[in-house]
Amino acid sequence: MARKAALAAAHCVVLWLTGCSYEQNDRRTEVVLYDFAYVNWTAMNRERIRVFEAQNPDLRVRLVTGDYSKLLTMVAGGLAPDVAYIDYVYIPYFAKRGVAVRLDDRVAGEPGDFLDRFFPCTLEGVRYKGGLYGLPDAWSPVLLYYNRSLFDAYNHDHPDEALTYPGAAWTWDDFRRAARRLTADLNGDGRTDRYGALVPGSHHRWPIFVWQNGGEVTSPDHRCCLMDSPEAIGGIQFLYDLMFVDKSMPSAHTQIEGVAEQDMNRWFAEQRIAMLLTTRYYQKVLAEVGGFEWDVAPLPQRRNRATIYIGGTWVLFSQSRQRDAAWRLMRFLSDDASSEMSMACGRALAANRHTAARLTNHPGTPPDNDRAFVEFGDLARPKQFEYLDISKDCHDAFEEIDLVRQGLRSPEEACRNYTRIMNAALETLWREKGGP
Amino acid sequence: MAGEGRTMTSWRRRGILAAYLFILPNLVGFLLFTSLPVLASLLLSVYEWDLLRWPPRWAGVANFAELLADASFWKYLNNTVILMAGIPVSILLSLFLAVLMNQKLRGMLAFRTVFFLPSITAGIGTYLLWMSIYNPEFGLVNWALGHLWGGLAWTLGWIGVHLPAFAGPRWLGDVLWAKPALIIMGIWGSMGGTNMILYLAALQGIPPELYEAAEIDGAGAWSRFWRITWPMVSPTTFFITVMGIIGGFQGGFNQAHVMTGGGPAGSTTTLSYYIYQSAYVWFRMGYAASLAWALFVIVFVLTLLNWRYGQRRVHYG
Numbered sequence: 001m002a003r004k005a006a007l008a009a010a011h012c013v014v015l016w017l018t019g020c021s022y023e024q025n026d027r028r029t030e031v032v033l034y035d036f037a038y039v040n041w042t043a044m045n046r047e048r049i050r051v052f053e054a055q056n057p058d059l060r061v062r063l064v065t066g067d068y069s070k071l072l073t074m075v076a077g078g079l080a081p082d083v084a085y086i087d088y089v090y091i092p093y094f095a096k097r098g099v100a101v102r103l104d105d106r107v108a109g110e111p112g113d114f115l116d117r118f119f120p121c122t123l124e125g126v127r128y129k130g131g132l133y134g135l136p137d138a139w140s141p142v143l144l145y146y147n148r149s150l151f152d153a154y155n156h157d158h159p160d161e162a163l164t165y166p167g168a169a170w171t172w173d174d175f176r177r178a179a180r181r182l183t184a185d186l187n188g189d190g191r192t193d194r195y196g197a198l199v200p201g202s203h204h205r206w207p208i209f210v211w212q213n214g215g216e217v218t219s220p221d222h223r224c225c226l227m228d229s230p231e232a233i234g235g236i237q238f239l240y241d242l243m244f245v246d247k248s249m250p251s252a253h254t255q256i257e258g259v260a261e262q263d264m265n266r267w268f269a270e271q272r273i274a275m276l277l278t279t280r281y282y283q284k285v286l287a288e289v290g291g292f293e294w295d296v297a298p299l300p301q302r303r304n305r306a307t308i309y310i311g312g313t314w315v316l317f318s319q320s321r322q323r324d325a326a327w328r329l330m331r332f333l334s335d336d337a338s339s340e341m342s343m344a345c346g347r348a349l350a351a352n353r354h355t356a357a358r359l360t361n362h363p364g365t366p367p368d369n370d371r372a373f374v375e376f377g378d379l380a381r382p383k384q385f386e387y388l389d390i391s392k393d394c395h396d397a398f399e400e401i402d403l404v405r406q407g408l409r410s411p412e413e414a415c416r417n418y419t420r421i422m423n424a425a426l427e428t429l430w431r432e433k434g435g436p
Numbered sequence: 437m438a439g440e441g442r443t444m445t446s447w448r449r450r451g452i453l454a455a456y457l458f459i460l461p462n463l464v465g466f467l468l469f470t471s472l473p474v475l476a477s478l479l480l481s482v483y484e485w486d487l488l489r490w491p492p493r494w495a496g497v498a499n500f501a502e503l504l505a506d507a508s509f510w511k512y513l514n515n516t517v518i519l520m521a522g523i524p525v526s527i528l529l530s531l532f533l534a535v536l537m538n539q540k541l542r543g544m545l546a547f548r549t550v551f552f553l554p555s556i557t558a559g560i561g562t563y564l565l566w567m568s569i570y571n572p573e574f575g576l577v578n579w580a581l582g583h584l585w586g587g588l589a590w591t592l593g594w595i596g597v598h599l600p601a602f603a604g605p606r607w608l609g610d611v612l613w614a615k616p617a618l619i620i621m622g623i624w625g626s627m628g629g630t631n632m633i634l635y636l637a638a639l640q641g642i643p644p645e646l647y648e649a650a651e652i653d654g655a656g657a658w659s660r661f662w663r664i665t666w667p668m669v670s671p672t673t674f675f676i677t678v679m680g681i682i683g684g685f686q687g688g689f690n691q692a693h694v695m696t697g698g699g700p701a702g703s704t705t706t707l708s709y710y711i712y713q714s715a716y717v718w719f720r721m722g723y724a725a726s727l728a729w730a731l732f733v734i735v736f737v738l739t740l741l742n743w744r745y746g747q748r749r750v751h752y753g
Contacts, residue, residue, distance in 0.1 A: 069716060076487045093719070097488040189582065190601025192573070250573070251606070272573070388486075391718040396508070402701045406611050 028060040029325050034074075034084035037065035044345035052332050059325050075099055080319035082326035083333075085137060088125040088313045089386050092436065095128035096388060101316040102131040106327050117334065122351040125382035126313045135334045136351030138342055139311025140279035141380035142208065143372055144175075144299050149292035150182055150194075150274045166275065166297035168376075172212075172238060175275070175300035179248035182274035196248040197275040198267070199239055201405050203398045204308055204383045205277060208299065209235035211306035217384060218422070222436050225397075225422035227415045231303075236404060236411040238302075244407055251405055268294075279310055280373050284346035286366075296367045298376040309380035311351065349373050387436050393425035481725035492722065499726035508702070508710065509727065513734075515615065516706040520684035522619040522626075527676055529627035531669065534635030535661075548636075555629025563694040566621045570607035578604035608696050611703045618691050618704060631676050638672040639665065667751040674750045678742050685735045707731050 035045055042065055049061040064074075064081055068090075074080055080099070094100035107114055115123060118136055126134035146166050155162040163178050164170075179196030186193040199205050207217050215231030218224065226232060242249040250273075268276040269289040277299065286294065299307050314333055320326045332338055339352035343359075350356045356374050361367075387394055400418045403409035409417070429436060481499055485492035503509050537548050554562065569576045585602040592599060605613040642665065650660050688706025692698045698705035698713070705713070707727065715724035 072487050072716075072719075094488075097486065099488050189586070191582070191603075251609075388719075392508070392714070392720070395713075395718070399699075399701045402699055403611075406609075406700055408611060408701070 029322050030060045031325050031329050032062050032081040034064045034081035040345050044341050048338050080317040082320040085312050089383050091126050091133050092128050092386050093388050095133045100133045101318050104132050117352050121380045134313030134315045135330050136313045138347035139309050139351050140348035141307045141309045141377050142277050144297045146275045148295050168298050170300040172300050172302050180246045183248040194272050195250050198273045199277050208308050209238050212302040212304050214303040225419045228419040233412050233415045240411045280348040294366050295369050296372050305379050307380045389433050390425040390429050397421040477725040480722050481729050483722045485721040486719040499723050512705045512707050512710045522623045523680040526623045526626045530631035531635050533632045538639045551628035554625050559690050572606045611700050614704045634672050638669040642668045670750045
């Protein structure tokens with residue numbers, strides 16, 4: 001018994017000494033990188049780390065993956081990673097609380113054209129009160145996916161009123177007409193089996209129509225809400241008309257925030273939706289679906305051309321003790337070769353213009369017009385600014401737009417209520433907190 | 437004798453020590469991971485904290501005052517109570533199923549297993565299944581209703597009555613239908629699960645001679661159920677009701693998170709989901725803690741009332 005115990009103790013000592021010797025021999029500085037725990041993203045990040053470590057022998061990168069809750073818990077516990085990938089809407093949240101490092105000084109130490117590598121609109125999303133707080137990595141503007149086979153079939157059956165494919169010259173009227181004509185009750189049971197169009201109900205979609213109609217959600221200085229303007233109401237009215245006048249777009253049931261997104265994508269893949277507004281993230285899913293021709297096009301326009309974009313950015317945390325090393329990693333992650341890896345693994349479109357510019361169309365392999373994401377990307381605007389201290393009020397205001405999709409509010413009433421709620425909240429925000 | 441006494445005392449001490457050692461891991465776990473967080477949340481409820489800015493800002497009773505004036509709190513409390521409407525139905529159906537499962541039939545074990553399955557099926561998978569079933573365009577429920585409607589229209593067509601085309605409910609996407617949809621799903625999920633097993637155990641604990649005596653006295657099936665079965669299972673009914681009410685107030689989070697996002701227009705947001713939103717979507721940890729304590733007070737008071745008045749109808753004979 002005593003011999004066994006001695007043996008076990010000896011093992012422990014050997015293991016401890018081995019561990020110590022490893023730590024002592026590896027004198028590289030460790031940088032902690034945090035990203036979401038998607039399998040293909042993790043594999044891609046490991047490859048990026050391998051290349052980075054080869055180029056920077058004095059640094060070692062430890063990859064930690066998880067979700068926002070884990071990241072926030074780490075930050076709250078004083079164990080923030082050095083660099084993390086986050087949705088750019090969180091930039092104000094981290095910046096205002098001093099959690100993310102302002103990067104302007106770092107950028108000043110780089111060559112003068114350092115920021116030119118990024119699409120300008122993606123930089124707009126990572127700024128807070130004029131300061132730069134992130135280096136964008138992946139992003140995608142919302143464009144129009146359309147089922148070309150359904151257009152062809154319609155034109156074959158109705159040669160006198162043929163529809164053109166969606167394109168840069170398309171207006172709201174063209175979009176509405178096509179949506180109406182492509183909506184069909186295929187089995188004659190009185191129910192719609194296929195809808196012409198779908199604008200997802202997320203509040204990261206409807207502002208597109210407000211902007212295109214010449215309206216704004218809030219004033220540029222964030223002092224007041226402008227949703228009660230005729231232009232803004234007109235944008236929401238357009239969506240209402242698609243749902244309840246033309247019945248060419250499914251109404252509320254597909255519009256549950258964040259939940260039905262997969263359903264919508266699936267419906268497009270199942271040819272139950274002829275036109276869908278979504279991002280390049282969807283292509284990886286759609287590429288695996290066969291049986292019909294599809295393509296992408298810029299969004300139809302009204303008074304203005306506009307779209308919205310979603311995307312992620314690298315941020316440097318103020319808790320980092322090796323900011324120089326972390327910055328070297330961030331710089332690497334945004335360079336041409338690294339962003340190429342990011343885009344190749346399905347992370348939408350590279351925010352690095354040089355990498356994105358290498359995107360080519362492959363006629364015959366959908367989408368034919370993949371470069372539309374690059375060519376019309378500059379029209380994209382960031383998602384709605386996140387008013388951190390009044391986010392509950394924002395939620396209540398968004399519910400007013402939900403009620404339009406339910407058919408329980410007129411667009412005008414909803415927009416006026418939206419404005420009332422937001423103006424009251426913004427007034428409090430400026431009075432009590434000095435602004436957003 | 438004295439030596440023997442000392443030995444007994446020593447054995448007793450050892451026994452007590454062993455007992456404490458056995459409960460120690462659980463006790464430590466409970467203190468660290470339950471009691472401490474509960475106390476922390478009580479403390480947090482009088483602070484304003486967004487997770488990242490340290491230290492939290494003292495708020496006093498402001499969070500509780502805000503809660504009382506918060507229209508959303510009352511709206512979501514109302515949602516929570518309405519979603520509990522399925523509890524009595526579910527209890528009755530559990531009893532009904534238990535009575536059926538208590539019959540002496542071949543293959544009863546298989547039936548019991550089948551009816552117990554929903555309660556051990558992974559929640560998320562079940563919710564995704566129900567989302568598909570409730571899909572207004574292509575789901576099973578509206579498909580079945582559409583066929584029923586079609587049959588009715590065809591029949592009425594013979595006598596010259598023409599029904600309009602079928603337009604089924606939009607279920608989870610409709611403010612009016614989302615709650616009933618969740619209630620129906622909740623009944624399906626709970627009627628055949630643990631409640632049924634508890635009732636089954638209670639039914640099997642009723643002495644058969646009571647039924648035999650009643651039969652000799654000429655009591656019919658309904659009379660036997662109402663005068664013997666129902667009183668004899670009343671302790672189980674009371675237990676299930678109390679637990680159901682507690683669970684009901686704390687429930688609704690998974691359904692809202694997976695199926696509806698709390699919508700449409702907040703119609704399926706329950707208090708537990710509102711607590712989550714306040715804490716992890718809007719980063720208002722202090723306010724979320726005050727909501728949690730308000731929920732605790734509601735559940736505590738209702739449970740006390742249940743014990744005070746519900747017990748009167750319970751038969752422990």
